[in-house]
Amino acid sequence: MRELRPWTLAAGACLIMAPAAAIAAAELDVAVELTGIENEALHKEMRVLSKVARGKETYTALAPLRRAVEQDARAIERALRSKGYYAANVVPDIKRTGLDVRVTIAVTPGEKFTVTDYVIIYVDDQPNERPADFAAIGKTPKGDPAGKKLEELSDALVSYLWNNGYPATEEIERQVEARFEDSTATAVFRLRTGPIATYGDIRTEGLKRTDTDFIAAHFRPAEGDIYSRKQIDKFRTRLAGTSLFREVAIEPAPPAADGRTDLLVTVEERKHRTIGAGVSFGTDVGIGATANWENRNIFGGGERLSTELKWSAPAQDLEVIFEDPLPRWPGSWNTSLLLENETTDAFEAQTATVGAGVTKKFFESKWELSAGLRYTISDITDFSDPDFPDGFEETFQTASLPFAAAYNNENNALNPTSGYRLRAEVTPFFGDLQFNRAELSAASRIGFGSTKRFLIAGRARMGATIGASGTDLPATERFFAGGGGSVRGYAFQEAGPIDSETGNPTGGASVAEVNLETRFRVQEKIQIALFADGGSVFESETPDFSGDFLVGAGVGVRYLTPIGPIRLDVATPLDKREIRGLRENEDGMLEEQTIFQDDPIQVYIALGQPF
Structure with missing residues (x-):
């Protein structure tokens, strides 16, 4: 008889055992049923707590499955008790037939308890009286036994003590004493406050x-x-x-x-000196640039010296401001110098303004009142009068007393998604011409969804001049509308009356503007905007809407950055105008020509939302 070697026997044994091992390692088909909870919402909430029911894990043996089911049962039991079902009982059961396993989690939630008493216990003795119940802090508990509601009450009590002389307050223990015979309970809060501070x-x-x-x-x-x-x-x-x-x-x-x-x-x-720069573009004004320099805390009291230079084709200005905060006031006082050079179709002017003012802040700086004194001198060449083809030149001097009230609770200066701002300003002018100016402006927006993905924003502005009409006012003191920060779709200063002989904007003594914009964030950093702007200026002292109220519309894209959105807007005038008249041609003959015409498209690029 042939002798079998030991390694031959071992190999045979492995071959015999392999099918059995494969069967033992097969994946179990687990079905989970949660019974005993009639409330559909509660049933869904409890089932989600079961890891086995969610099917995230696979099992090849009953032992690890039993442990997981037992953990699920305890998790459901704890969750029910945290909601006030203090008598809840959860019993799991597992039945196996081959690879099929049926798991039943039987829940007996019992009655939801009601908290009938709330007890506050201070574990340290203090000579000062502390709140003995929740009524003393303005709270009226509703008897809800849910752990979240009890936590909210505890937080309110601790916060009250923090804000009323006990900065060291801490909760030592919070517990519920349940009475199973009538499904009621007492909530007990134990705290240590330390001495009053x-x-x-x-x-x-x-x-x-x-x-x-x-x-x-x-x-x-x-x-x-x-x-x-x-x-x-x-x-x-x-x-x-x-x-x-x-x-x-x-x-x-x-x-x-x-x-x-x-x-x-x-x-x-922070570093006390900063410099900054920015660029913009508009088809009506070309490229614009700004540069600024600021020195903060010059003398150790928060003083601020700032210089800003702005340049574009129609206007260049340099402004220097010194501001000294008055934190106990609270507010500040300031003095300023502004030098301006303006070269527009309506006028040319060189202006110098010196001023001083004071501000007072209220309600944590949301409200601000300001008053000031300014002196202005301007050399002006006005091109709006056809009787002076080369422009009417004048020197205008005035003193003014601006008074303003403003409210602002916007959450961001360059890209606000909530809040609103209001401003009202009245300025009497004295000097070569005496008159009074009033301006009102407001802006707000409404966000939808938890992330404010969709926004509707609006802005309105109205201005009036009491004591002078548009023709009485020097060009530098008239209202104009049109441009990227006004009525988009119309060129700078051209959303208003145009002189039929010169083709230049005339400005006016009053103005009205309204803007509406929808913004939708299509990606994390990309926002699309649709907008409509309307407005005009009027010869009358207050807006009488006797002329055309011009409307422009367009679409925009914003690229959201940490320093604010980079904005690209494309707009078109919906009330496109063309003014024709008789002018001399190259041969000295009169012929009908286009004196003025709105451009079909305006493009604006800038940093920050328009409002």
């Missing part, structure tokens, strides 16, 4: 150029007032709003025995 000194770290007194001037409460975290948050916001610091951190120091608590203000100062 009052404001002490303001201590600073990280200052290089800034005076400590300037920091302290932004803090409104007086020394000895009751501590409030809201006031600390406002203090931080005010300091950040000065644009002097990269980082601002404010923390309470450990309170002294009498509760006196110093504030530790730690800052990192």
Whole structure:
């Protein structure tokens, strides 16, 4: 008989065992049923908690499947109790037939409990009275046992204590004492507050150029007032709003025995000098450029010296402003110099303006009132009068007292997606001509969806001149409309009356403009806009709409960047005008010619939304 070697027996055994191993490693076909929950929404919410039901894992043996099902059952039980089903019971069951496995998760949710009592317990004794119930902080609990609702109540209580003298408040424990016989419960909140705190000194770290007194001037409460975290948050916001610091951190120091608590203000100062530049383009004005330089915190009190140069074909100007903040006011005072050179179809002018003003801010700088005094002198050549073919020259001097009120709660200066702004200004003028000017403007937008992917934005402007008509006013003091920041589709200053002999815009004593734009973000950084703008200027002191109210429409694309959207708008006039008249030709003969005609297309490129 032939002898079998050991390796031959081993090989045979492996061949015999291989089919059995393949069967054992086969994937189980698992079906999951969740029973006992009649409420469809609750059933769906609980089923999602089951990893086995979601089918994210595969199983080849019952042992790991049993562990996973048991974990699912406990997760569902915890979720039900967090919603107030404190008597909930969850029992899983597994039945296998070959590779088919049926998992049943039987749920008995029981009655949803009602919280009938709310108890606040302070674990530390303090001499001052603290809120004994939620009514003392203006809350009326509705009996909802859900953990989220109880957490909201706890947060409200802690926040109230933080803002009423107890900065060290912390929740030690939150629990629910259930009474299963009648499905009611008592919610118990245990807290430690520490002693009541009052404001002490303001201590600073990280200052290089800034005076400590300037920091302290932004803090409104007086020394000895009751501590409030809201006031600390406002203090931080005010300091950040000065644009002097990269980082601002404010923390309470450990309170002294009498509760006196110093504030530790730690800052990192920004570089105090900055320069900037920008470019724009419009088919009506060509390429435009701006350059600016700013020196902040010159004397350690947040003072600001800024210079801005603007250049385009129709206008070049240089403005220098010195601003000194008055944080205790709160507001600022300023003085300025503005030099302008304007070369437009309507007029040419060289203007110098010096001024000074003061502003006061309210409601955390959302409201602002301002008043000022300005002196202006202009050398003007007016081309709108056909009686002076080479232009009518005059020198105009005036003193003015601008008064303005403004409100702004927009969330971003260059690309606002929420909020609105309002501005009203009245300016009496004295000098070569006495008159009063009034202007109103407003802009807002409505966003749709959680990410504000779709926006509808609007703007309106109205201006009037009391005491002078359009022909009385020097060209530099008239209203004009048209251009990228006004009525798109019409060239700069040309959305208004055009003189039938010269073909030049005349301007007016009053103006009305309205803009409507829809914006839709098609990609993360790409936004499409459709818009319609309307407006005109009027000879009358107030808008009487006696002439044409011109409307332009178009489409735009915005490329969203961290410094604001780069905007490309293409617009066309819907009320395209052509003015024809008799003019001499090259042979000295009169013939009918086109004196003025609106261009069919206007293109604008700039940084920032139009409004």
